[in-house]
Amino acid sequence: MLKPFFKSPDTLECGLDEAGRGCLAGGVYAAAVILPKGFHNELLNDSKKLTDKQRRSLRVVIEENALAFAVVEVNNEEIDRINILNASILAMNRAVEKLKIKPELLLVDGNRFNTKLDIPFKTVVKGDATFMSIAAASVLAKTYRDDAMIELDKTYPEYNWKKNKGYPTKDHRQAIKDCGITPLHRKTFNLLGEPSLFD
Numbered sequence: 001m002l003k004p005f006f007k008s009p010d011t012l013e014c015g016l017d018e019a020g021r022g023c024l025a026g027g028v029y030a031a032a033v034i035l036p037k038g039f040h041n042e043l044l045n046d047s048k049k050l051t052d053k054q055r056r057s058l059r060v061v062i063e064e065n066a067l068a069f070a071v072v073e074v075n076n077e078e079i080d081r082i083n084i085l086n087a088s089i090l091a092m093n094r095a096v097e098k099l100k101i102k103p104e105l106l107l108v109d110g111n112r113f114n115t116k117l118d119i120p121f122k123t124v125v126k127g128d129a130t131f132m133s134i135a136a137a138s139v140l141a142k143t144y145r146d147d148a149m150i151e152l153d154k155t156y157p158e159y160n161w162k163k164n165k166g167y168p169t170k171d172h173r174q175a176i177k178d179c180g181i182t183p184l185h186r187k188t189f190n191l192l193g194e195p196s197l198f199d
Contacts, residue, residue, distance in 0.1 A: 002044060002132045003132070004035075004132055005131075006131060012101065012102075012105070013106075014032050014033065014068075014096060014099065014133065015033045015136055016107065016134065017030065017047075017092075018030040018091055018092060018141055020145050020165075021088055022168070023166035023186070024166055024168050024176070024191050025076065025182065025185045025186065026148065026161070026165075028074050028079060028091055029072065029142075029145040029148070030071070030095045031071045031072075032092065032098070032103075033137045034068045034101055034103055035065070035136060036067050041058065044062075044136060044139070045135055046126075046135055046138055047128065047141075047143075055139050055142060059139055059143045062139060066136070069136075069137075070095045070098035070099050071140050071141060072094040072098060073091065074087040074090050076186045079186050083188070089113055092108065092113070097117070103119060105120055105121070106120070106122070107121075107124060108121055108122065108127065109123075109124060109128050109134045109137070110123055110125065110127070146165055149166050152184065156182050159176075166184075177192060
């Protein structure tokens with residue numbers, strides 16, 4: 001069972017998570033979610049442990065019940081310019097800035113984070129399987145990013161993004177070999193899965 005709070009029900013805690021770090025194309029998405037005191041949902045968990053149908057039903061519940069939420073994309077060009085770790089952190093910071101309520105504590109999935117915002121934060125390894133607010137953020141980030149890649153598949157159907165969502169699957173890499181790259185591919189990533197000369 002996920003924990004409802006890190007500190008206390010009276011602290012405005014904001015869960016933060018991202019989706020799409022390991023993809024070859026598209027942006028990285030981050031979500032920030034502040035859940036109300038007393039919120040509980042038996043199904044809510046790390047988005048990777050849920051089916052697409054479960055994630056989408058939870059997204060409705062989260063958006064209807066959250067005190068505040070925001071979802072932000074940092075695109076592939078920014079990722080190439082500042083690297084994926086920094087892009088993920090940037091996306092999470094931008095998501096917090098978009099919230100209509102200022103949180104009192106940020107709960108961040110993972111072990112790396114920095115911010116210029118005047119808000120204390122706590123990083124939590126496997127936080128999306130520990131705290132409800134982080135799990136809620138993981139659901140929103142994942143579903144919003146999936147929707148974006150499904151829409152982009154209409155423009156670039158040969159890459160099968162509606163199915164692989166831009167991740168480095170065999171069919172995605174084969175399409176890159178056959179068709180080349182799109183303006184949405186991350187040029188600093190190992191797009192073809194070839195071994196590095198430095199390995």
